[in-house]
Amino acid sequence: MSASLPSTSPFPFPRFYNFPPFFSRQPTLQTHHSQLRKWSTLILNYCRHHRIFKLSLIDALDTELLYNKSLDKRMGIGEVREVVEFMRKEGRAEWAGEGGKGVGGNEVWIWWRNPEEWASLFYEWVDDTAQKHTVLTLYELTESEATISQEFHGMDPDLLQKALSILVKRGKAQVFGQEDQQGVKFF
Amino acid sequence: MSRKGVGLAAFDRSRITSAQYASHGNSLRSSHSTSVATQLSVFRSLLQQFAQTHAKDIRSNPSFRAEFARMCAAIGVDPLASSSGAGGKDGGGSFWAQMLGGSVNDFYFELAVRVVEVCGASREENGGLIGVKEVKDRIMSTRMEGSSEITDDDILRAVNTLKPLGSSYSTLTVGPKIYIRSVPKELNIDQSAVLEAAQVLGYVTVSMLMINLKWPRARAKTAIDDLVSESMLWVDMQCAEWEYWSPGFMLGTGDDG
Numbered sequence: 001m002s003a004s005l006p007s008t009s010p011f012p013f014p015r016f017y018n019f020p021p022f023f024s025r026q027p028t029l030q031t032h033h034s035q036l037r038k039w040s041t042l043i044l045n046y047c048r049h050h051r052i053f054k055l056s057l058i059d060a061l062d063t064e065l066l067y068n069k070s071l072d073k074r075m076g077i078g079e080v081r082e083v084v085e086f087m088r089k090e091g092r093a094e095w096a097g098e099g100g101k102g103v104g105g106n107e108v109w110i111w112w113r114n115p116e117e118w119a120s121l122f123y124e125w126v127d128d129t130a131q132k133h134t135v136l137t138l139y140e141l142t143e144s145e146a147t148i149s150q151e152f153h154g155m156d157p158d159l160l161q162k163a164l165s166i167l168v169k170r171g172k173a174q175v176f177g178q179e180d181q182q183g184v185k186f187f
Numbered sequence: 188m189s190r191k192g193v194g195l196a197a198f199d200r201s202r203i204t205s206a207q208y209a210s211h212g213n214s215l216r217s218s219h220s221t222s223v224a225t226q227l228s229v230f231r232s233l234l235q236q237f238a239q240t241h242a243k244d245i246r247s248n249p250s251f252r253a254e255f256a257r258m259c260a261a262i263g264v265d266p267l268a269s270s271s272g273a274g275g276k277d278g279g280g281s282f283w284a285q286m287l288g289g290s291v292n293d294f295y296f297e298l299a300v301r302v303v304e305v306c307g308a309s310r311e312e313n314g315g316l317i318g319v320k321e322v323k324d325r326i327m328s329t330r331m332e333g334s335s336e337i338t339d340d341d342i343l344r345a346v347n348t349l350k351p352l353g354s355s356y357s358t359l360t361v362g363p364k365i366y367i368r369s370v371p372k373e374l375n376i377d378q379s380a381v382l383e384a385a386q387v388l389g390y391v392t393v394s395m396l397m398i399n400l401k402w403p404r405a406r407a408k409t410a411i412d413d414l415v416s417e418s419m420l421w422v423d424m425q426c427a428e429w430e431y432w433s434p435g436f437m438l439g440t441g442d443d444g
Contacts (some may be wrong), residue, residue: 023423031311037311
């Protein structure tokens with residue numbers, strides 16, 4: 001997992017990023033579908049590269065992800081929403097907000113790993129490092145130096161809760177304590 | 188007064204002459220064909236020797252392979268056609284497959300499978316029309332390192348091997364560029380002209396066509412719209428006049444990725 005260090009290196013954009021029509025909604029259904037798939041791949045790879053868990057669409061519009069400066073082409077908010085909807089149907093994104101009801105909202109979870117996958121990743125890591133039955137603070141899990149080489153390092157606390165609650169449901173972990181002082185024990 | 192036989196005897200004479208000609212022709216033909224048959228068998232054994240000695244080169248060296256294929260074509264032997272010949276010449280395997288232990292055939296058949304994969308995977312973005320060079324680039328990019336190089340020529344031969352399957356794969360020349368078409372769709376003259384124009388800058392606009400091809404607006408618009416609806420052109424709406432891009436340029440520019 002050497003590639004999982006937070007990379008400051010620039011993201012290697014795929015070739016179609018430099019294809020001007022890529023930023024305009026294609027009128028032909030088949031072409032549009034191909035376009036959506038390419039965008040979906042691009043967003044997932046980009047977020048994985050930069051360890052972005054939750055994407056704010058409005059803010060992203062001016063980043064290199066959705067705005068190709070050298071071509072001076074950009075994605076509109078409507079087009080991005082369409083891409084997100086497409087990703088959601090593929091199980092690779094979810095609208096953030098109250099109960100996932102924020103459809104058309106601004107913030108969106110990008111599941112380059114979905115909560116299930118995160119949950120098993122946590123579990124594997126705890127298993128590998130022989131920390132079962134040890135109490136770990138949530139801060140330790142995602143912010144301490146011990147996990148700096150892990151993909152979940154620096155994870156959004158909301159997502160962390162989601163992933164842990166999956167393990168709790170399966171009886172593989174127990175979360176206790178108050179806000180900010182929460183700890184977790186894996187079984 | 189006896190300049191020419193105009194009597195009945197003339198008929199006899201001409202009949203005799205033609206019979207003589209025919210018999211002479213027959214004997215010529217038979218002697219010719221035996222000599223050709225000997226030549227052919229000699230040639231075949233030589234070709235066989237050659238192919239066996241150089242089978243490895245044929246497989247691994249693209250320029251050698253191309254030369255070999257060209258030589259075969261020049262003397263009227265199509266390595267691929269003769270291998271798919273119905274019934275196989277010498278019992279089991281074909282003449283060619285026997286010669287090379289199937290390696291040349293296998294090479295092209297394997298390549299053909301890759302071509303079909305690439306065409307299938309990219310059909311959505313290009314409407315089933317893809318440049319030979321793009322196919323080659325895509326295949327090369329997924330190949331393992333150290334594997335032998337392939338050329339445009341190899342790709343075209345591979346596409347030809349698909350013909351006996353009755354598939355819709357065929358090649359299509361537009362301007363200087365050769366495309367592989369994987370959907371049974373004919374382009375009309377206007378559409379070909381638009382695609383050819385799009386090869387120059389990567390895109391066309393309606394007014395470009397109006398100026399350069401002296402087309403009325405409606406004609407330019409129709410040709411473009413048809414191609415767009417076939418996924419053969421992508422629209423860039425973020426410019427003064429809409430630009431219609433050829434998806435081939437998606438691979439042609441920028442970095443790898």
